[in-house]
Amino acid sequence: MTGARDTMDPVTTDAAIIDAALERFIRARDPDAAPGEAEALAAWAAADPAHAAALARVEALWGADVFAAALAKAATTDMAPATDARTPAPISGAIATRRRRPVLRRLALAASVLVAVGIGAALDLPVRLQADAITATGERRVMMLADGSRVTLDTDTAIAVTIDDTGRHLRLLGGRAFFEVSPDGARPFTVAAGPATVRVTGTAFAVGFAADDAVRVQVRSGRVEAGAAGQTVALAAGDALRLDNTGPGAVTRPDPAQSLGWLDGRLVFADRPLGEVLAELDRYLPGRILITDPALANRRVTGNYRLDDPADSTQSLAAVAGARVTRLTGMLLILH
Template sequence: MTAPPATPMPGPMPDDTDPSLPLEQALDWFIRLQAEDAGDECRRACADWCAADPRNARAWALAQDMWASPLLTEALAATTVPNAAPREAAPTVSLRPSRRSRPLARRAMAWAAGLLVAVGLGLAADLPLRLQADHRTATGVQERLQLADGSRVLMDTGTALATDVEGGERRTRLLRGAAFFEVTPDPARPFRVAAGPAVVTVVGTAFAVRYLDDRVTVTVRHGTVDVARPGGPAVRLRAGEEVVVTASGVGVEHPADLSAALGWVDGRLVFEDRPLGEVLDELDRYYPGLILVPDSLADRRITGNYRLDDPARTATALAGLVRAETLRVSDALLILRPRP
């Protein structure tokens, strides 16, 4: 019987590598060392990897600290782990794990490691987006810009924008996130915003463009805008209307709930009769880490109006609406769970 090819061992990180790599590699080592057949050779190789670069050592320490937290045990117990048995206790992890620690099912380990990767990385933007953007906002940060033509832009959390308004045309590209535009009128130079499959054209108005998950939503507060796919017919939106654009085409314009759709412009999270899971997905965009909710709570429907500048406090308030509590595993991981 032919043996399967060996999985390459993680190596030291070169200077130009994605900064997320050390944590991913540390978690890979973590899973290897939890295997029942992990031996001295594997432990020595992990020790060599840690010694090869200070960033590797820091990533290993972070992975251990987060995993060793007893709160993570409770978090995993409160959240569905696909095809895995319930976890009894968090193992003590070192370069020589205790023989008494019960190995976890590999799928459960991989799931939890993936969770730690998401937490550790803070869902950072990739390098190509960083290179294209003229302006970017970090998680939980909003920024106001004044463009060369006098137009003003409010960039929402996690937004990347490229601008070119100094020539014969006024062009911007929303690479990710959401932005609210207040455009200075100039009939000779229409203002265009490209976002994914959509192009928005205006002369002077106030409107928002949201581009997330390959879906573009355009909402108009004042004036009119034309929304189209490149080379396709335009849909005209007037004040109080919005439309969704995807790769399959431009949707039908419809009245918008401006208080909810544009609540973020005023620093608010506004929702009416929405599932808790959807509300927390939106709140999570402002939280520098990860907010998790179990399936047993995610479908509870809620209504509210909350501030966005303190997402952890808002999550706690939302938990109270459904008789739940928040469990803070670290500064980067917040979990809602039913009260005992």
């Protein structure tokens, strides 16, 4: 598959110029800006056609509702106290200051997002202190446990492990992992994740958090017992189950080539909305992917893409969907 390229004029594709345009645009729009910022912005744009083109692109993207919403979500998340593995910790004193100055509204949020995208979906400090193993954004890692079991950690995943005479106890603190359990009838193997607990003696299965903090379990071989809210369901090879605070959902049998494709470093999907596919790719990108058009997000796509280069895969998906991709700050990919 070939990747789509940004159809902006070449003079505006320089990330440094886009960064400068966005920074100057934010300063000029700040109600508390120093005198002359607006005039300085106009002079900067008039000095070079590349500057004017970059500023025009920033102004156009600024007006997109999805961009403003994403900026607000990112900044709000990073200003809030961390509560669990899916909530990033506060990242700067400047953000706290902006929080006390609501007059800045979207301007402060835009400034915040430039910092926020730099940390991606990084796990917070309390999680790091609990975890025995952590993967960074875009990283996958295989770890061998003391009992001979093997665990594959997906991107942005943290896990804590306790193995002793009483059993093998693991906690998935965030992200997604695949477990290949060494049989040991005397020491059950349990995985706790949010409201869910999975118990086995020897099998291969995946456990991961969904976007809404529910937990998904899928069995590749053997049998497991998965429970939540006092209810337990027995799962066989090929079964999958969603669990949340209300208990287990219905058992399904998804195509493992799609649902477990991440183990081979692939994102495999069939007839899914582009927005859902890009949300999955976004987990592997140290930045953010935005779609400006809801109709584009709902467009159905099918494909098989690499996870080790999510930016290139996004370009390829855009080509399939008939979209263009613009990069901002080197960390934002915007489809329009």
